[in-house]
Amino acid sequence: MAELNTDGGGGKKGGGKVRSKKQNSKVDLTAMVDLAFLLITFFMLTTTLSKPQSMDLTLPDKEEDKTKEKPIKVDENKTLTLLLGENGKLIRYMGMLETPLAAPKDFSYGKDGIRKELLTRMEQVKQYSTAKGEPGKGMIVIIKPSKKSTYRNLVDVLDEMAIVGVNKTGSYAIVNEFTPEEVKLLEVR
């Protein structure tokens, strides 16, 4: 089908009769297709096909805290605090630090570490709330990133919140204040 006309077209050969040769109208498209696909590949790779991903983060209004200074009462049975430390250290405790419901313990990031813990704790909180007659109220997670923690740690924890679905029933918040005990806790181990 697609053959390149290699002979001299309708040229004169030798001293023969001048004959109008029927031209082959088909052109070899192989090279053209090659080029086209090369360019397609180039454009596909250089195009930013997908927009970068992002994670929504809403922080509480700063001003309000200063003026109203209204302490919000939180049930200690429902609060879980995560302390983010240096070199990927992650400590969680339940309730108040002085009288913890679950003593501070180190965890690792990821599905075998903190996620399992979060899920079991969420289940516990759910049972607790149901027993108290307010089944809608879930766990409250307090995230405390220390000065030594990295941005990756923060995003990892926020991601964990999204995976576990803390927001569906309870809530989470980023808190920057550290008590001296908490600082000590991060330094010790």
Place this chain on the structure above:
Amino acid sequence: MGKIVMKKKSTSTDMTAMCDVAFLLLTFFILTATAKTPEVLPVDTPQSTVQTKLPADNLSTLTIGKAQGKTVVFFDLKGKDVRKKALEFMADKYDVEFTEKESEEFGLMESFGVPIQNLKEILNMKAADRSKAGQPGIPKDSLDNQLKDWVLYSRKANIEVNNKELNFAIKGDAKEQYPAIKQVMDLLQDQKVNSFNLVTGLRGKNF
């Protein structure tokens, strides 16, 4: 009985249709392409499993990364007209004159990280040289807080041009320490921008 003659099959195929498709795709990609410009401040974003996409317009990106051993912040604003308007406000505030050509150039530029006094030099550079220029980041300390003004005036500019509130995205380097990120978050919160996006990369399924 006639001899069985194996008919010699032609090995060449008709490429016309293939060629058509190839060029159709090529045209599509060329038209939808927005060339990936090299990032002025390359950062390694942390990864997450969240699938929300970053909005394409009404967006300003604050890139936090390391350059020459220091934590620097670069500023980027989407939309040519918004950028020009924001530059106008900033020029007024800091008494820096920009020519029409420079303002035009600023409209087309990507993110930058220089004090406004040095912005002219960057604008007069070729696009390829800008990333090599070693931009020192936008001043953000209490004495000379230009980043705050950039944020404020770009919000103003966006409201004037697009009549919409500007969204902010924070694109931080994963290894950056939390206080550096917090400083930028605080800066946004001081202006009552309490909601923003954190730019992340895609994480594998089995995290």
